[in-house]
Amino acid sequence: MFQSVSTYANNVDKAMLYIIYFSVFILIGVTIAMIIFAVKYNRKSNPKPEQIHGNTLLEITWVIIPTIIVISMFYVGIADYGVLRRTSKIDNTVHVLAYQWGWQFKYENGYQTEKIQAPDKYSSNYNFIPDTVFVPVNKVTKFLLNSSEVLHSFYLPNFRIKEDAVPKQESFVIIIPEKVGVWNIACAEYCGVKHSRMYSHIAVLSQADYETWFKSHSKKEADKPKEEIVTEKKK
Numbered sequence: 001m002f003q004s005v006s007t008y009a010n011n012v013d014k015a016m017l018y019i020i021y022f023s024v025f026i027l028i029g030v031t032i033a034m035i036i037f038a039v040k041y042n043r044k045s046n047p048k049p050e051q052i053h054g055n056t057l058l059e060i061t062w063v064i065i066p067t068i069i070v071i072s073m074f075y076v077g078i079a080d081y082g083v084l085r086r087t088s089k090i091d092n093t094v095h096v097l098a099y100q101w102g103w104q105f106k107y108e109n110g111y112q113t114e115k116i117q118a119p120d121k122y123s124s125n126y127n128f129i130p131d132t133v134f135v136p137v138n139k140v141t142k143f144l145l146n147s148s149e150v151l152h153s154f155y156l157p158n159f160r161i162k163e164d165a166v167p168k169q170e171s172f173v174i175i176i177p178e179k180v181g182v183w184n185i186a187c188a189e190y191c192g193v194k195h196s197r198m199y200s201h202i203a204v205l206s207q208a209d210y211e212t213w214f215k216s217h218s219k220k221e222a223d224k225p226k227e228e229i230v231t232e233k234k235k
Helices: 007-040 056-085 207-216 219-223 226-234
Strands: 092-099 102-107 133-136 141-147 152-156 161-165 171-175 181-187 200-205
Touching (some): 007 056, 007 161, 133 207, 141 161, 152 171, 200 207
Parallel strands (some): 092 141
């Protein structure tokens, strides 16, 4: 599996393993039962087939047990997702505009990335990808999603989360990154001929590094003359 970078991602992995364990258990149980029935009720042992009538206890059992299993799977899958969707304390908000074929990010300080053409070859170095999004570690970041033309899907594999970006309809994703590093962003919805090149990066920075980056890319800071910025740094 991908490396997980948040508690939510770890819980998604646990939910997936929970479902897999039950699925394997049921598969083995059904296979063993089929083999037993095939041996016990073969044509040689039962040359004259007999009709088997219903068994109320058995029928109730095979309805109740699978129902409990399915409900438990639903619970472990929705528990953490519901908490994340209802998070009200937001430390950082980023507007995300999906387009053919890339991601444009706009921050609360007014800074926004430029729309670029999808590269012919995907680069693994975020320094060469202009639409990398920067977020602080251990802070709640909310991405407000929209699309400029067709349906896209904002997919963060290492965070185990994705959400559709729909034209003229705002949706959102909330993440709480717990590790500093650079992770992939992909589009999980086929959106045209360069869909496979619609990759970017999310760079998780320490709080101090993020504050420095955020200030240096603020609209007011960018509008200052270079001489004024140099003077302030000397002070």
